Amino acid sequence: GQLFGALDRQPPDALLAVIGMHRADPRPDKIDVGVGVYRDASGATPVMRAVKQAEARLLAAQPSKAYLGAEGDQRFTDLLAGIALGPELAASDRITGVQTPGGTGALRLGAELLARSGAGTIWVGTPTWPNHGPIFREAGLTVRHHAYFDAETAGIDEQAFLSSLDAAAPGDVVLLHGCCHNPTGTALSPDQWQRLVAKLAERRLIPFVDLAYQGLGRGLDADAAGTRTLLAAVPEALLAYSCDKNFALYRERVGALWVQSATPETGAAVRDTMLVLARSLWSMPPDHGAAVVRVILEDDDLAAEWRAELDAMCARINRLRTLLAAIHPALASIADQQGLFALLPIDAAAVEALRAQHAIYMPASGRINIAGLNEDNVARFAAAIAPYLG
Numbered sequence: 001g002q003l004f005g006a007l008d009r010q011p012p013d014a015l016l017a018v019i020g021m022h023r024a025d026p027r028p029d030k031i032d033v034g035v036g037v038y039r040d041a042s043g044a045t046p047v048m049r050a051v052k053q054a055e056a057r058l059l060a061a062q063p064s065k066a067y068l069g070a071e072g073d074q075r076f077t078d079l080l081a082g083i084a085l086g087p088e089l090a091a092s093d094r095i096t097g098v099q100t101p102g103g104t105g106a107l108r109l110g111a112e113l114l115a116r117s118g119a120g121t122i123w124v125g126t127p128t129w130p131n132h133g134p135i136f137r138e139a140g141l142t143v144r145h146h147a148y149f150d151a152e153t154a155g156i157d158e159q160a161f162l163s164s165l166d167a168a169a170p171g172d173v174v175l176l177h178g179c180c181h182n183p184t185g186t187a188l189s190p191d192q193w194q195r196l197v198a199k200l201a202e203r204r205l206i207p208f209v210d211l212a213y214q215g216l217g218r219g220l221d222a223d224a225a226g227t228r229t230l231l232a233a234v235p236e237a238l239l240a241y242s243c244d245k246n247f248a249l250y251r252e253r254v255g256a257l258w259v260q261s262a263t264p265e266t267g268a269a270v271r272d273t274m275l276v277l278a279r280s281l282w283s284m285p286p287d288h289g290a291a292v293v294r295v296i297l298e299d300d301d302l303a304a305e306w307r308a309e310l311d312a313m314c315a316r317i318n319r320l321r322t323l324l325a326a327i328h329p330a331l332a333s334i335a336d337q338q339g340l341f342a343l344l345p346i347d348a349a350a351v352e353a354l355r356a357q358h359a360i361y362m363p364a365s366g367r368i369n370i371a372g373l374n375e376d377n378v379a380r381f382a383a384a385i386a387p388y389l390g
């Protein structure tokens with residue numbers, strides 16, 4: 001028989017289908033809140049000014065494109081550690097990091113490291129980014145689900161969340177969103193982080209933080225505060241980081257994986273293993289995007305320009321959140337949430353009707369990208385969804 005005869009067709013990516021339908025829709029007032037990238041008021045996802053300047057410098061002065069190594073651009077990772085971890089943790093001799101192809105590459109490398117270390121099970125919240133399950137399963141881990149989101153309050157059901165972790169065995173891993181939860185927009189308060197840390201310690205669970213939107217919620221330091229509290233309190237942890245949203249580098253695939261181990265000696269073995277695994281996954285990560293981030297973070301003026309533009313993006317998202325929340329009582333919690341996403345309490349039939357009748361595009365889950373709105377269409381959007389909000 002044929003080798004590939006056993007393969008099945010796979011369902012098309014649901015979000016890509018939404019993109020295609022939106023593109024083909026001739027209605028001039030159509031709204032796309034489906035795609036998960038930042039958009040400015042004109043609907044564009046521009047290259048950031050600091051990125052353009054860093055690229056110009058690289059084009060003019062980059063001396064070589066010879067191979068760097070499985071760790072990628074180590075100066076990129078070290079400078080980024082200052083942004084993600086803060087100065088104290090960045091100096092820890094128990095934390096080691098390497099460059100990865102995006103946040104996805106960081107999650108996959110972390111998953112492979114966990115599997116190699118003998119971890120069997122990772123817990124993810126309900127709901128979570130749809131790619132989390134496949135990434136961990138493909139690495140051979142068992143994926144289990146803990147409680148997290150309460151659709152009634154559009155908030156975190158903390159009691160259910162923490163008590164569902166009682167079902168985890170010591171040594172199990174727990175995937176946490178560092179900030180700007182995708183798809184719900186929820187965020188743990190500082191007190192909730194503390195209680196989560198206590199639960200992880202009590203049950204001896206290993207946190208794996210996914211930080212993909214630092215700076216797009218409440219600001220760079222605020223968005224990393226929970227992650228830093230966590231790392232300071234536990235012996236072992238992983239942190240997958242993406243620069244693809246906060247530097248708007250998406251297709252350049254820029255990320256890093258940091259692993260904290262109990263002792264510096266273990267950390268050396270962890271690093272060796274990460275590099276061996278990276279060699280068989282992608283040998284070396286793509287350089288250009290990470291080089292851009294390095295050039296920005298090496299230069300105080302460029303770094304300040306990047307921070308200012310990121311702050312403006314964050315402010316625009318939060319302005320739209322305030323506007324949307326004020327329009328209907330069922331949307332009030334959107335103002336307290338953060339990041340690009342919110343999960344509307346509507347069903348797939350409502351999503352379909354919004355598309356047919358109002359040219360409003362989102363995936364069947366009801367997840368919306370707040371940045372797909374603007375000051376001119378947010379009222380029309382709210383009026384269109386109001387009948388479905390109950």
Ligand code: PLP
Pocket residue numbers: 036101102103104105129177182210212242243244250253254255
């Ligand atoms: N983690 C979460 C929660 C995300 O939403 C995404 C991207 O959508 C990623 C990780 C992956 O980001 P990257 O594009 O850098 O692989």
